[in-house]
Amino acid sequence: NAGVTQTPKFQVLKTGQSMTLQCAQDMNHEYMSWYRQDPGMGLRLIHYSVGAGITDQGEVPNGYNVSRSTTEDFPLRLLSAAPSQTSVYFCASTGSTDTQYFGPGTRLTVL
């Protein structure tokens, strides 16, 4: 049981490039979410999904896309990276006990 896994752990992009941050969970959780963590700002919700085929926007969705084709996977796409998207990104899934399980994070730098 690996829990929530994220790849890559580190990534450097140039402004305008696109990329996908991968997230997978093996706990059969319906609810998954993406957060970004910036110094002094805590974690802010980007997008979330309540099940396969269903996604919705969180607090800071601009510049990001998501899809949920399976229960296990919830990738986050940056369409055209900007320096303001430099951050640490966390994926999480929530089980029936209302506990969110977080992945180890992806540290993204946009130059």
Place this chain on the structure above:
Amino acid sequence: AQSVTQLDSQVPVFEEAPVELRCNYSSSVSVYLFWYVQYPNQGLQLLLKYLSGSTLVKGINGFEAEFNKSQTSFHLRKPSVHISDTAEYFCAVGEGGGNKLTFGTGTQLKVEL
């Protein structure tokens, strides 16, 4: 709308001393409250949660928190801290459960010898 305020960005404390990390919230729906801990270069993990029932909640690593509805607070306490408790602590409020969380800005707890 819901929000969380963590008034202290940093809390230094000596080892074996007690500590309280403060958290105040606002929410227009049923209150679900959480404390998460983040060790350096790691993801967050749950310390404790309040969903309903007893207002005093006990969590892992000797931490506890008390839900105070009249003061809209959910302060985290530990009677005697250890060096290994050095980490960042986040308070969060959930909209109707543990799914859609709003986090506070975090409190860095630094335990010194």
